[in-house]
Amino acid sequence: MGLLSLIEDRPTPRAVYNWRVYFCAAVAAFAAVMIGYDSAFIGGAIALTSFQSEFNWSQYSRSQADLISANIVSCYQAGAFFGAFFAYPVGHFWGRKQGLQVFSCVFIVGAAMMLGTNARRGLGLLYGGRVLAGFGVGGASNLTPIYISELAPPAIRGRLVGLYELGWQAGGLVGFWINYGVTETITPSHRQWIIPFAIQLIPAALMFFGLFFIKESPRWLFSQGKHDSAVQNLSWIRNLGADDLYIVEEVDAIETALEHQRATVGLGFWQPFKALRKDSRIRYRFLLGGSLFFWQNASGINAINYYSPTVFKSIGITGTSTALFTTGIFGCIKTVVTVIWLLLLIDRLGRRNLLIWGAIGGSVCLYYVGAYIKVADPSKHVDKNGSLSGGGISAMFFFYLWCTFYTPSWNGTPWVYNSEMFDQNVRILAQAFAAANNWFWNFLVARFTPQMFTAMGYGVYFFFASLMIFSSIYVWFLLPETKGVPLESMNRLFDRTLTPRKAHGILLSELQQKEAEFRHNINSANFHSEKDASGAHEHIEYTKSV
Numbered sequence: 023m024g025l026l027s028l029i030e031d032r033p034t035p036r037a038v039y040n041w042r043v044y045f046c047a048a049v050a051a052f053a054a055v056m057i058g059y060d061s062a063f064i065g066g067a068i069a070l071t072s073f074q075s076e077f078n079w080s081q082y083s084r085s086q087a088d089l090i091s092a093n094i095v096s097c098y099q100a101g102a103f104f105g106a107f108f109a110y111p112v113g114h115f116w117g118r119k120q121g122l123q124v125f126s127c128v129f130i131v132g133a134a135m136m137l138g139t140n141a142r143r144g145l146g147l148l149y150g151g152r153v154l155a156g157f158g159v160g161g162a163s164n165l166t167p168i169y170i171s172e173l174a175p176p177a178i179r180g181r182l183v184g185l186y187e188l189g190w191q192a193g194g195l196v197g198f199w200i201n202y203g204v205t206e207t208i209t210p211s212h213r214q215w216i217i218p219f220a221i222q223l224i225p226a227a228l229m230f231f232g233l234f235f236i237k238e239s240p241r242w243l244f245s246q247g248k249h250d251s252a253v254q255n256l257s258w259i260r261n262l263g264a265d266d267l268y269i270v271e272e273v274d275a276i277e278t279a280l281e282h283q284r285a286t287v288g289l290g291f292w293q294p295f296k297a298l299r300k301d302s303r304i305r306y307r308f309l310l311g312g313s314l315f316f317w318q319n320a321s322g323i324n325a326i327n328y329y330s331p332t333v334f335k336s337i338g339i340t341g342t343s344t345a346l347f348t349t350g351i352f353g354c355i356k357t358v359v360t361v362i363w364l365l366l367l368i369d370r371l372g373r374r375n376l377l378i379w380g381a382i383g384g385s386v387c388l389y390y391v392g393a394y395i396k397v398a399d400p401s402k403h404v405d406k407n408g409s410l411s412g413g414g415i416s417a418m419f420f421f422y423l424w425c426t427f428y429t430p431s432w433n434g435t436p437w438v439y440n441s442e443m444f445d446q447n448v449r450i451l452a453q454a455f456a457a458a459n460n461w462f463w464n465f466l467v468a469r470f471t472p473q474m475f476t477a478m479g480y481g482v483y484f485f486f487a488s489l490m491i492f493s494s495i496y497v498w499f500l501l502p503e504t505k506g507v508p509l510e511s512m513n514r515l516f517d518r519t520l521t522p523r524k525a526h527g528i529l530l531s532e533l534q535q536k537e538a539e540f541r542h543n544i545n546s547a548n549f550h551s552e553k554d555a556s557g558a559h560e561h562i563e564y565t566k567s568v
Contacts, residue, residue: 056162058194066330071210075210091472095469099464101160104157109125109457183442279445338400363434368430378498387427
């Protein structure tokens, strides 16, 4: 089996890899478009001359301006932190699909509030709207990866959950370029800076209406005792009949896992909390999943996303328009590399390899950028024509090279990993914990990055580079590979008796043996399949031997 081969847990009909499963995942992934757009546009929008003139930015000292900028950016993350936790009751009682509709509505209200901001009203509506919009994306960031992972076939689960990351980058690409676009085409005015805020409403509306056309998660329906609806949705998503052997086998695996959870922990609202309190293995997995977002933010990505003009200024880029253009190139690279990650890497190269090598390569790049700033001190040697020196060009090259290491590794892989590593009965709570971790560390970075650059200068790059090295060591020793593993087999994968770096190979061997036994038992029990002329299953009859 080649390094870039897809890993299937069992023989899978080609019909399973159909447009329906991609469509459902793509609609849900619009939540990430909302998040990505905000992370990209907000830093550039509040750096626009028109915004700062309208709110009389010149009256503030450097430290006061840094504080206001940080508050505008970070109140969004604060709202997202609480939204991630609130998604647990919504997702448990109302389901994944309706939960996403609720949170998209909350985001729309928050984004609409921001549009009421002006010099006369002050920044109050902007703060309030960003908290509310953050609450909406916090909840959506919990439910979207869960929804996609629950409907995805194991062999392409990483690719489908990766659509969430692709949506993030697509939104980011628009967000990075929108500020450059309004700077070049619209004279400084209220209209110039309010347009980027208004664009937020588009992906939210598309997601809200698109959700009417997709199916609820079959696994959630099974957990609620809605067997017939669950089988119907699963059959539609897999593009197979309910009596097809593949569907019969998948339903059997889901119901067996649910029955085990019902008998041991339970499926009620409070049961995950009890399981978390009693079972150290579950607590360990919670900590593993949440810690991935600490390491993700330790790469420096959100410092760059939210304050890209500040980052490029530290390297020697001068002028608002030039900094925004350079930021747009950064967004293009991230998007292109994300597509490569989605189509070729995540389900072939695997999660562990991407995280380890992405961290090592990215750290080397940041060390180089920090060393250049230390030696050349570009802030004190500004070219009158705004041109970069040879050293500055090399620093920009290594910055973009850092992007190509980071994007296919730590950008989306932690979301994929967390969406698949937990049992059905604790999955939403675990994802809430993981998403809240993301927004908590995101908040700290957004809140203190301006002050870090002011106080540490080139040391910021050394700081993040060192943390990336530590993250690769962490993954090597503690994280097992999850590619191609069914959700119902994750307990065995994370068994503490298995060495993490060897667990994947051991589990796949066990699954192949169980698959052979299952099909042998089915054949022994006279499981007959009638086929039409094309070879597709028309009817499957199961009869027990007498």
